[in-house]
Amino acid sequence: MRLSIDKLSKAYGFLWALRDIHLELQSGQLVALLGPNGAGKTTLLKLFAGLILPTAGSIQFDGAPFAPGALDLRRKVGLLSPADHLYDNLTVSENLRFFASLYRRRHSPAALVQTLESVNLGPRRDDYVANLSSGMKCRLSIAKWQLLQPELLLLDEPYGVLDGSGVDLLEGFLRAHCAGGGVVIMASHHVSRVLQLCSHALILHQGRLTFNEAKQQPWPSFDRAFSEFLPHGGS
């Protein structure tokens, strides 16, 4: 898949959250989206997800514009929000079955069980989501997107609620997703961890894309940009 963003801007009232973003992403890229608080990371993810409309500019998937009416394109986009987008009063397996039906993904009961086993939620499949911890909800979200298989997967601060094995699980999933030809864009403040994983880094500052490069070893240009815009960042 090819993702093209041209002159993308978003304003909330008189405040510009994003201005003139140009970007080209290809299959297999795992992109770290970095920037200080209020830089526009979540706004950019929401624009990619089609949850908000741009004030100007366009997003294209393989040359097709991503407009509100483009329902078929929506099947290609997933947003992993750690403890969100799950119904509290449905069970773990009911949530998965509901979203799989919504995305028209056929699956056997065995595949569903296998997916839950892969995130260590097999024994909890009949529990209500309300009774899960935040980390378990995040694992369920990972299982959900494993099952739905979007081409573009967006993640907003996924590390905060996961324990060590959960982080390994997530990173394994993201690597497999990119190896399968998908694209991942991950916004995070866990800079050192994201940099180990990514193949590409973007830095947003005050709504502008100030850094856009493929990963190198060593990476002096990133270090300069990072120290300029994220003087207190990193973990």
Add this chain to the structure above:
Amino acid sequence: MSLLSETFLLLRKDLLLELRRRDSLLTMFFFGTLLLFVFHFSFDLPPDKVAEMTPALLWLAFLFTGTLGLAQLFNAERENHCLDALLLSPLDRGALFLAKTSFNLILMVLVEIVVIPLFWILFNLNSWNLLPQLFLVTFLGTVGFCVLGTIMAAITLKARARELLLPLILFPLMIPIILATIRCMENVLRTGELSDALPWLRLLLGFDVIFLTLGVLIFDWVIES
């Protein structure tokens, strides 16, 4: 997946959640019943005023009860940002509208099945043979209420004072439905015939069809903007 199968999928999910939480139906049921008792203890219903007052009192109860249901219509989607999860998906927004309208319609019909006979018992009315015709008229009015109410509930979804805003914008728009339904019911209670109320019945049907079609067509704009 077709519009209808998506609608069924969402409706099944909403009914399952309601079955587990029971908050909307119980609130509506108790409020509707409470209103009837308030009416019962507040005034008598003389025989010559039955046709005139019964439809108005019943619809007063349905309007308030239905508004309570509408205010909670998107509660499940508000939790954990599940509305975003639905909007992120390839779901036809028209299906979301039809599912929410059907869900609210089912709740209101269940409440009406209890409230209308209870009204007859409390006010000692003996025209039980007219109930099927009254139920039909009430059903058509309820469809109109739910259709328009779902659109308005979606418009006020992100408003801060939505519980106040919803009736403020819904009730004036509901006037044609309320008027047509009350006139139809009045005719049935006076003459025992539905045929005398045909012009009002046509207005009611027309309103239902127009707003149902409009809702399916514009709901993507309503819910995403």
